[in-house]
Each structure stands twice: as C-alpha cells, then as structure tokens.
Amino acid sequence: MSSQDHAALAGPTHRLSRGWWLLAAVVVIALLPFVFQDSYWRTNLIVCALNVMLAIGLNFILGFAGQLNLGHSAFYGIGAYVSTLLIIKLGLPFWAAFVVGIAAAGVAGMALSIFAVRLRGHYLAIASLGFAVIVHQVLVNWISMTQGPLGLYGIRPPPDIALPGLPVISFGNSANMFYLVAGFALLFYLLLDQLARSPIGETLTAIREDEVSASSLGIDCTAWKVFAFGVGSAVAGAAGAFYASFVGTLVPDAFIITESFTILAMVIVGGMGSLSGPVWGAILLTVLPEVLRGFGDLRFILYGAALTLVVLFMPGGMVQAAQTLRARIGRSTPATGSGR
Amino acid sequence: MSSVLLQQTINGIVFGSLYVLVALGLTLIYGVLVQINFAHADVVTIGAFAAYFFTFTLGGNYLASIAVALVVGAALGWLVNATIFAPLRERGSELLPLIATIGVSILLQNAMLLWFGPIPYPFDSPYSNEVIRLGGGTFITWQNLIIIIVSTLTIALLYAFMKFTFMGKALRAVAQDRETAGLMGINPSQLIMVTFVIASALAGMGGAMLGPILVLTPFAGTSVIVKAFAIVIIGGFGNVEGTIIAGLLVGLIESYATQLVNPGLIDIIVFTLLLLMLAFRPTGLIAEKREENV
Numbered sequence: 001m002s003s004q005d006h007a008a009l010a011g012p013t014h015r016l017s018r019g020w021w022l023l024a025a026v027v028v029i030a031l032l033p034f035v036f037q038d039s040y041w042r043t044n045l046i047v048c049a050l051n052v053m054l055a056i057g058l059n060f061i062l063g064f065a066g067q068l069n070l071g072h073s074a075f076y077g078i079g080a081y082v083s084t085l086l087i088i089k090l091g092l093p094f095w096a097a098f099v100v101g102i103a104a105a106g107v108a109g110m111a112l113s114i115f116a117v118r119l120r121g122h123y124l125a126i127a128s129l130g131f132a133v134i135v136h137q138v139l140v141n142w143i144s145m146t147q148g149p150l151g152l153y154g155i156r157p158p159p160d161i162a163l164p165g166l167p168v169i170s171f172g173n174s175a176n177m178f179y180l181v182a183g184f185a186l187l188f189y190l191l192l193d194q195l196a197r198s199p200i201g202e203t204l205t206a207i208r209e210d211e212v213s214a215s216s217l218g219i220d221c222t223a224w225k226v227f228a229f230g231v232g233s234a235v236a237g238a239a240g241a242f243y244a245s246f247v248g249t250l251v252p253d254a255f256i257i258t259e260s261f262t263i264l265a266m267v268i269v270g271g272m273g274s275l276s277g278p279v280w281g282a283i284l285l286t287v288l289p290e291v292l293r294g295f296g297d298l299r300f301i302l303y304g305a306a307l308t309l310v311v312l313f314m315p316g317g318m319v320q321a322a323q324t325l326r327a328r329i330g331r332s333t334p335a336t337g338s339g340r
Numbered sequence: 341m342s343s344v345l346l347q348q349t350i351n352g353i354v355f356g357s358l359y360v361l362v363a364l365g366l367t368l369i370y371g372v373l374v375q376i377n378f379a380h381a382d383v384v385t386i387g388a389f390a391a392y393f394f395t396f397t398l399g400g401n402y403l404a405s406i407a408v409a410l411v412v413g414a415a416l417g418w419l420v421n422a423t424i425f426a427p428l429r430e431r432g433s434e435l436l437p438l439i440a441t442i443g444v445s446i447l448l449q450n451a452m453l454l455w456f457g458p459i460p461y462p463f464d465s466p467y468s469n470e471v472i473r474l475g476g477g478t479f480i481t482w483q484n485l486i487i488i489i490v491s492t493l494t495i496a497l498l499y500a501f502m503k504f505t506f507m508g509k510a511l512r513a514v515a516q517d518r519e520t521a522g523l524m525g526i527n528p529s530q531l532i533m534v535t536f537v538i539a540s541a542l543a544g545m546g547g548a549m550l551g552p553i554l555v556l557t558p559f560a561g562t563s564v565i566v567k568a569f570a571i572v573i574i575g576g577f578g579n580v581e582g583t584i585i586a587g588l589l590v591g592l593i594e595s596y597a598t599q600l601v602n603p604g605l606i607d608i609i610v611f612t613l614l615l616l617m618l619a620f621r622p623t624g625l626i627a628e629k630r631e632e633n634v
Binding site: 115116122123127133138261265299300301303305306308309310311312 | 570
C-alpha cells in the first residue's frame with residue numbers, strides 16, 4: 001500500500017471527544033431494537049453487528065498492518081464450525097466453545113501469516129485466497145465431521161443468563177441477541193481502538209508504510225504482522241461463533257470466498273485504515289441492500305459498483321468523503337471555526 | 341489400468357491447455373504491470389456466453405464462435421484497462437487496482453446473473469459426441485482435439501509474437517526491467533494496452549472452449565480463475581514457460597485426482613501445492629531474477 005493512499009486518512013476523524021462517541025453508540029444500540037420491532041429488521045440488526053465485527057477485524061489486518069487478506073471468510077468459518085462442533089460433539093458449554101472458536105481462528109490467522117511471512121502484496125493476497133478455498137473445501141468434504149453441504153442443524157442460541165433479582169435474559173429473543181452481538185462488536189472496537197492508538201498501532205503503521213525502514217529501526221516486522229493477523233482473524237472467529245448460534249444452521253457455502261470480498265467491500269467503502277470507517281461501511285452495505293430489496297438482485301451489483309467507484313474516485317472511503325464535506329462547510333462558514 | 345491412466349493423461353492435457361490459456365493472460369499482465377486482474381475470471385465467463393449465444397441463438401458455427409469469443413474478450417480487456425488500470429496507474433498503489441477489479445468482478449457476475457439467470461446453460465458442443473478411437477480402449481473426442489490444437493497453435497503464435505515482433509520484444513523487455521525499457525523509448529501505456537487486449541483475448545477464447553466443460557453459469561469463470569492464480573504462482577509470476585508447465589501440471593493433477601481419489605479433493609490438492617510452493621520456492625518452478633515481491 002503506498003503512502004499516498006493513507007495520507008488522506010491521517011486527519012482528525014472525530015470532532016467530538018471519544019467519550020461522547022462511546023455514549024452515543026451505547027444509546028443508539030440500546031434504542032435500535034425498540035425502533036425496529038419486527039423480526040425481519042431485528043435479523044438485519046444482528047447481521048449488521050456481525051458485519052461490523054468482521055469489517056473491523058479485516059481492517060486491522062489490511063488498514064493498519066497493510067496486509068491484503070482475501071481469506072477473511074475462512075477465519076469467520078473456522079470460528080463458526082469450531083465452536084459449534086465443540087458444542088455438538090463434545091458437549092462443551094457455549095461460552096467455553098466461543099473462546100476456543102476465537103482462539104482457533106486467531107491461531108489459523110497466525111499460522112497462515114507465519115507460512116506467508118516472506119510474502120507481501122499480491123503473493124499474500126493469492127495465498128490467503130488459496131487458504132480460504134482450502135478451508136471451504138475441507139468443510140464441504142469432511143462429511144463425517146461437518147455433514148458437508150447438508151450442514152449442521154439445530155444449533156442453540158447462547159444459554160440464558162439468570163441474574164439474581166432480574167428477569168431471565170434469553171438469547172432466543174432477538175433484541176437480547178442483538179444486544180449481545182452489538183455489545184461484543186463495541187467491545188472489540190474499543191480494544192482495537194486502544195491497540196491502534198498505542199505504540200503498537202504506530203509500529204503497524206510504520207510497517208505498512210515502509211517495511212524496510214521499519215526493520216532498520218529494529219522493528220520485528222514478521223512478529224507484528226503475525227500479531228495483526230492473529231488479532232484480526234480472532235475477531236472474525238468471534239463473529240463466526242455468534243453467527244452459528246444466531247442462525248441455528250451452518251453450511252460451508254456461508255463461508256465461500258465471495259464472503260471475503262463482501263467484507264473487503266465494507267472496509268474499503270467505509271475507509272480503510274481509519275477505525276470508524278469500516279463500521280460505517282459495514283452498516284451502509286448491510287442496510288442499503290435491504291432498503292433496495294424491491295429491486296431484486298441489485299444487492300451484489302451495488303457491492304461491486306461501490307467497491308470499484310470508491311477505489312477509483314475516493315480511496316479514503318466514507319471517512320474521506322465526510323472530511324472533504326466538513327472541510328467545505330468549514331470553509332464556507334469560517335466563523336464557526338474548525339474543531340482542530 | 342494403464343489405458344485408464346492414458347485416458348486421464350489425455351483429459352489432463354485438455355484441461356491443462358485451457359488453464360494455460362487463462363493463466364497466460366494473468367501472467368502477461370503481471371509481467372508488464374505487476375498487477376493482478378481479478379476481472380479476468382469474468383472475461384472467461386463472458387467469452388463462454390458469447391460463444392454459447394453465437395452458436396445456439398444465432399446458429400453460428402462452433403469453431404467460428406471461438407473467434408467471436410476472442411474478439412469479445414479483447415474488447416473487454418481494452419475496457420478494463422482503460423477504466424480501471426490506466427486511471428489508477430499514476431497513483432502507484434500495489435493493491436488498489438486489485439481491489440478495484442474485485443469490485444468489477446462482483447459487478448459483472450451479478451449483472452450476468454440478472455440477465456442470464458442462475459440456471460446452468462446446456463452448452464453442448466457439436467463436436468463433443470464425435471469420438472476418435474486411439475486403440476487400447478482410449479479415445480479422444482473431436483472437441484478435446486480442437487481444444488488441444490487451438491491452444492497449441494495459440495500458444496505457439498504468442499511465442500512467435502514475443503520472440504520476433506518489436507512489440508513482443510518490448511513486452512519482454514518491460515517484464516525484465518521496466519525502467520531500462522522506458523529509457524529505450526518503449527511507450528508503456530500503449531504496451532500495457534496491447535498486453536491487456538492479448539491477455540483478455542486468450543481468456544475469451546479459453547472461455548469459448550471451457551464452456552462445454554464447465555457448468556455454464558455467471559460464476560463459471562471463478563472456479564477457473566482461482567486455479568489460474570495457483571498456476572501463475574506455481575509457475576512463477578510473469579514467467580511464461582513456467583505458467584505453461586504449471587498449467588499442464590495442474591490439469592494432470594486434476595484429471596488423476598478425479599480418477600484415483602475424490603474429485604472433491606482437487607482444489608485442496610492444488611492449493612496445498614500452491615501454499616507449499618509459496619513457502620519453499622516462491623519464485624516458481626523455473627527460478628528467475630524477479631525477487632522484488634517475495
């Protein structure tokens with residue numbers, strides 16, 4: 001990734017302080033299930049939260065460490081299948097299986113990264129694509145374990161939580177399930193935010209911009225790239241575990257390479273390399289096709305067009321567009337002053 | 341048993357030569373531009389559809405439809421270069437064009453889905469049922485013979501072009517050393533355009549011949565292109581000879597795996613080979629001086 005691509009993203013993205021943004025996010029998450037009462041939109045809310053998780057995980061690998069990972073669907077699938085199989089075959093409790101699922105996806109990400117450690121750019125893109133094809137084919141062909149294309153059925157939602165003095169919280173209820181997934185999405189966002197703002201974030205950015213210079217400064221580029229891959233794919237694993245328990249069925253085709261491209265589109269359209277961009281990208285590309293549902297198969301045409309046009313005309317994505325817009329408004333009314 | 345193996349060898353060479361046609365385009369583009377074109381898959385698919393409609397809707401000759409697909413592919417290649425790669429070239433990014441062509445690919449596949457629908461088209465080449473017996477129980481269909489002859493001729497022509505014409509020499513010069521080639525007065529924009537047109541023409545005609553083999557849906561090209569990527573890497577990015585050997589190798593592996601193990605394992609075998617190559621010999625089967633991206 002060249003430095004010009006990212007230079008546009010370097011400006012301040014938040015005018016409000018982070019505390020206010022966090023409060024606003026919590027309030028919005030709390031209110032959404034009340035605004036959307038029917039099961040169709042509740043489902044979309046949960047899918048949206050899952051997509052946010054996938055997008056911020058991929059963004060950590062692609063936007064911060066600069067590693068083009070086209071195999072994100074594989075880590076999503078590993079998280080989903082590992083956690084579900086542990087519950088079904090070994091009778092593990094959900095939360096234990098959830099943790100193992102995350103770990104398995106993270107380890108798979110690190111393994112691919114170690115394997116592909118000498119590779120950059122295009123070679124890594126193809127290697128990760130190949131990895132996703134292998135994982136999908138294993139899910140299809142290992143029938144004794146995964147039931148192959150027939151899929152796994154009757155996966156239960158996470159167990160109820162009974163706190164003393166409060167009504168039992170059941171995740172069969174879509175509002176509660178949304179709170180759970182969105183809560184975790186927010187938690188992961190804050191963790192990645194913390195990482196990105198720490199010296200680790202600067203180290204990753206240095207590697208992304210110029211690996212040779214970074215290593216001449218004594219940075220162990222290999223270790224940090226493996227680290228970024230591990231973190232990003234672990235987050236995808238968490239999304240996978242939630243996906244299985246929410247949908248209730250698992251088929252390998254939920255994790256084909258097209259899914260990787262969809263997540264990639266969310267990251268790019270939102271604004272790769274900024275923290276909030278992929279969140280907006282995930283929300284836009286989940287909600288917009290549902291709004292346009294009357295137009296039939298336009299959903300993926302929209303993904304393709306958005307991805308192409310954004311790369312051609314607005315490589316910083318929605319975040320860059322918002323900045324440009326804000327700068328224009330600021331210029332036309334100088335009296336308000338900028339929040340810099 | 342040996343006749344079965346011989347039969348699978350013939351089939352493998354047929355598959356392999358088609359993979360070579362598709363993969364050569366990717367490798368040529370990589371050679372001059374150091375870029376990956378994901379929309380190459382859809383050039384294959386559109387080539388197959390062009391041949392299908394020419395043969396069955398317009399009632400044309402199947403052999404002529406290969407030429408039609410070639411022209412359609414060439415036009416698409418010109419378009420993809422003019423709209424995506426040329427505008428992004430000044431920005432000098434390694435990954436943005438790749439991401440943009442993923443977008444183009446999603447767009448084209450789903451536009452085709454809208455027009456052609458998800459149901460596979462029955463692309464029966466009139467030559468698929470005519471069989472030449474080779475003795476010992478082995479045989480080859482006319483269709484497969486056409487595939488082998490057309491591919492071999494095309495690859496030979498491409499070779500002659502690269503060896504003997506100025507454009508071809510310029511192409512190899514740029515692939516070897518971009519800056520020095522620029523100093524020698526080679527116009528890169530024109531050269532890149534010609535490369536895209538040739539590469540996509542190969543993919544288009546490959547599609548016309550793959551049509552009767554594949555399940556012809558808007559997503560047909562994707563299954564070919566992921567293998568073509570594997571072939572390009574196994575052969576060494578930008579290396580024409582390596583790509584030809586690797587393409588035939590993958591075709592043979594696919595054919596033997598179908599017979600001896602389980603067709604479901606083909607992709608796993610091919611991509612495990614790809615990952616092993618990347619780990620232990622990232623320059624490809626035939627080592628070259630190109631080390632910059634490894």
